[in-house]
Amino acid sequence: MNQSQQEDLKKRELDAMCVNESQLSHPWYHNIKYLVIGVLFGIVFVKAEIVSWFRIQEMFRLQSFHMYGIIGSAIAVGALSIWIIRKFKIKTMYGEDIVIVTKPFNKGVIFGGLMFGIGWAITGACPGPLFAQVGTGASVVLVTVLSAISGTWFYGLLRDKLPH
Amino acid sequence: MLQILQQPWPWYIAGPLIGLTVPALLIIGNKNFGISSSLRHVCAACIPAGIDYFKYEWKKEIWNLLFVLGIIIGGFLATVYLSSGEEIIIHENLRTELKGYGITDFSNALIPSDVVSWNQLFTLKGMLMIVLGGFFVGFGTRYAGGCTSGHSIMGISALSWPSLVATICFMLGGFIAANLLLPIILSL
Numbered sequence: 001m002n003q004s005q006q007e008d009l010k011k012r013e014l015d016a017m018c019v020n021e022s023q024l025s026h027p028w029y030h031n032i033k034y035l036v037i038g039v040l041f042g043i044v045f046v047k048a049e050i051v052s053w054f055r056i057q058e059m060f061r062l063q064s065f066h067m068y069g070i071i072g073s074a075i076a077v078g079a080l081s082i083w084i085i086r087k088f089k090i091k092t093m094y095g096e097d098i099v100i101v102t103k104p105f106n107k108g109v110i111f112g113g114l115m116f117g118i119g120w121a122i123t124g125a126c127p128g129p130l131f132a133q134v135g136t137g138a139s140v141v142l143v144t145v146l147s148a149i150s151g152t153w154f155y156g157l158l159r160d161k162l163p164h
Numbered sequence: 165m166l167q168i169l170q171q172p173w174p175w176y177i178a179g180p181l182i183g184l185t186v187p188a189l190l191i192i193g194n195k196n197f198g199i200s201s202s203l204r205h206v207c208a209a210c211i212p213a214g215i216d217y218f219k220y221e222w223k224k225e226i227w228n229l230l231f232v233l234g235i236i237i238g239g240f241l242a243t244v245y246l247s248s249g250e251e252i253i254i255h256e257n258l259r260t261e262l263k264g265y266g267i268t269d270f271s272n273a274l275i276p277s278d279v280v281s282w283n284q285l286f287t288l289k290g291m292l293m294i295v296l297g298g299f300f301v302g303f304g305t306r307y308a309g310g311c312t313s314g315h316s317i318m319g320i321s322a323l324s325w326p327s328l329v330a331t332i333c334f335m336l337g338g339f340i341a342a343n344l345l346l347p348i349i350l351s352l
Contacts, residue, residue, distance in 0.1 A: 038234015112307025117337020135239025151302025
């Protein structure tokens, strides 16, 4: 990697959990597999009612175990998978070493976390479910998505002035 | 078989399937599971406006936008082909509480049609629910560096303690908003 590429990677890593660490380049159609995973993911979101405003309200009122069960078992399976990947040094399907990015702590985790939690309870959706709701035909949610994009944009604008 | 799929799926099926997304994305292309960054990539692609935070090669993160496009398509497919068409069954206390705010339409299991609709968009209540809520999601996730998928599932799975702190703050914010803030908004 040359210096400008390194700088770019650093910037993409900044406050973002998902970063393309791979140095390989593939023909464009290799990206279709992410679309397929997304489709399956979207179906689970809707069918398990994770994208339901009502289920989120139940969660924050301790009226239902459903969402806790989902998040808890997802973490359990995710953690076990990562443990296996690390333990047996499993590689990607292209033979690369798997890189897991974890973020250092900053105060934004607390302030931003509280803000997102408030938005989550009001809209009844985190970013993934917002997109799934749009897919179900709830066109008004497009306004929520645009609003979320503008929220992200204003964060980018004010970033240097916010406590981190 | 189709009838089983059309019923709401239980948590012990859905949760593990979502957890499996973590190794799936790592193995097919070394991608760290996360969704909210897609909002940042949209900003970088469409309205960077010279802001340093949006000046990066977003095309290298195109996989994330395709993943999100897939979620939209998945939502569509689930509704068209796997819908049972039944009303959502919710906790009796919640039903009573919502009735007090005039929310009685449960035909759409995913959103409260009485307050989140095009008709309501230009009322104060609708604005707060749709526009302000969305803004908080977009601003908050980026400020925190991730959302439920990136922090709560991917981060905690990787045993990263800042992600645990983030998740506790998500839940705290949610509890405050659902129990103290939302009753005020919905009473407007």
